Amino acid sequence: MPSLQAEFGWSRATVTIPFTVAGLVFAFGMAPAGRIQDLKGPRPLVIASAVLSIVGYGLSAMAQNLPWLVISYGIIMGAAMATGYSAAVAGGLKWFPDMKGSATGILVGGFGAAAAVFGPIAHFAVAEFGWRNAFLILGVVFSSIIGLCSFILVNPPQGWRPAGWDPAKAQGIRKHSPEYTGYEFPFKTMLQTRQFWLMWTQYILILCGGFSIIVHLRPLALDLGFSAAAATGLVAIISLSNLGGRFVLSPLSDVIGRLKSFTIVGSLMTTATVAASIASIYGIPNLLYFSAIVGGTAFGGYLALSPAFTADMWGMKSVGANYGAMFTGWGLASFIGPFLAGLMYDAAASYNYVFFVFAALCVPAVLIALLFVKAAHLKARAMELGLDKCEA
Structure with a gap:
């Protein structure tokens, strides 16, 4: 300030x-x-x-x-x-x-x-x-x-379901996503699953790219000849795209599934960070608008996807604590991403290859969603442990 x-x-x-x-x-x-x-x-x-x-x-x-x-x-x-x-x-x-x-x-x-x-x-x-x-x-x-x-917000009664909703017969966006395991994982039990740590790692890798764009795209724009007002406008575009990603990509996951949506988000963030580096290397300032829109959309979409994914995989009963543990990835990324980008800029006096590093970090993040996180494996683990089944 x-x-x-x-x-x-x-x-x-x-x-x-x-x-x-x-x-x-x-x-x-x-x-x-x-x-x-x-x-x-x-x-x-x-x-x-x-x-x-x-x-x-x-x-x-x-x-x-x-x-x-x-x-x-x-x-x-x-x-x-x-x-x-x-x-x-x-x-x-x-x-x-x-x-x-x-x-x-x-x-x-x-x-x-x-x-x-x-x-x-x-x-x-x-x-x-x-x-x-x-x-x-x-x-x-x-x-x-x-x-x-505080007079309005309360939890629903135990076992509550929306009127007319039968999860066994539901179709379209109201049916459970493919990632729904149907079991309740207590907080400590969730922390013992490799799926949690894989997704927590993905959280950090993708959002490091997002935070690098949020914090460093404006300075890059100034380096490429943007006026102060135009560079500030770029930040506004990131914010609006961030908001749009939350409203669009998370509902989309009700249709196509969470992991496919994470794959889309990771691919978008990869594209946005590559575009930012290309803009810096070849001096293409207008490409930053593309990076702002795509990166902001991916960032907002990821934040909105994560709570629903956590509830599907590890159940609703402990979703507050379980999602809270997942959200620590946001805190680490908010520090690591901008700090790492700043260190690389200071070392090279240029943003030319800074964003390529974050694009590279997004690649294993996409592979985590594509190859390594399977709801079936987590469901089998829940059955081995004799965990309670979800009520809805």
Whole structure:
């Protein structure tokens, strides 16, 4: 934030520290938050998110130094995001066992849409009232909205099914995906399956490419002669494509299956990162628009696919904690991708071959989905362990 740089004299790298910490706390807080969701339902988490939001923004508005902001925004607001996100995503999945992909596409799409809606509002508030007052305003608004949601969000009754839905007879998008095992894997048991670690690795590999595009495509655009306004417009294209990918690719997985959809996403990310390197090597600035659209779509699609896939493979009963464990891949990728791209750029003083590295990382990620993750193997393991069958 330029306002923080201006007031405290911090470098751009220093300003990003609280936001980086918030992302890591968000990612690694998802599993414990999800466990609470599985046991107690979403309401305690939503209330906690509302309280943490007003406290985090309020303390951030009074920040006098970097450690203060790391605690108030990085840790407290990161926890607010983890509790709120887990309550919504895991709770939504449990209400829509017949259309998991469509449900998570809308839910995760809403999370992405919030940035598009409230981003301009936040910028306006900072410009008109200063960043401290803007934090206070946002804290009151967000905590009020989240608090109201605590009266609405509940888990469905045990064994609940949508009216008229019989999974044995369902057709089209309402039938279970090919990845549905039909068994409930507790959190610790899921961590003992190789399928989890393969998909967790895929999560990191693909999203490293996505984060490299999100963070470094704008600097590359400036290097290729974009104006500051045009480069910022490129970021907006990534954001809109990210949102579109969530709404399109996740519902598509209800039709063609999750693993085929992951293959599409990995192929799209490979294409986007290759295009970015070609644009840099041959000086083709307009190719960056293609990279922004395709990379943003793949990034958003992957985030929306993952919760539904987790529920299909390891069951609905512990989906909050199980998806939370999977989501730690997002946190690691958010750090590794931009940092690795920055290191390679600093070493070569060029983006020419930076994105080729991320394209190469996407290749094994695609192969994981194509060749190595099989629902039948996981189902056989569940039968060996005598795990409970899913109720829906």
